[in-house]
Amino acid sequence: MPPYSPELQPAERLWTLVDEPLVNEHFETISEIEELLVKRCNVLREMKEEIRNLTHYHWLNSI
Helix, strand or coil: CCCCCCCCCHHHHHHHHHHCCCCCCCCCCHHHHHHHHHHHHHHHHCCHHHHHHHHCCCCCCCC
């Protein structure tokens, strides 16, 4: 599989959403990163339409 293949791995297109709060930030501990990621995951849970638009390809079965 190629290193970047969003058509084969639709989840690859989600990394920008997950990484957004981490970019250019400094964290003293792993716990700080974990806390931020938990908050971000909670936000992403509410972004169903945006996630569907990023990951849905015409050849995928409907969810």
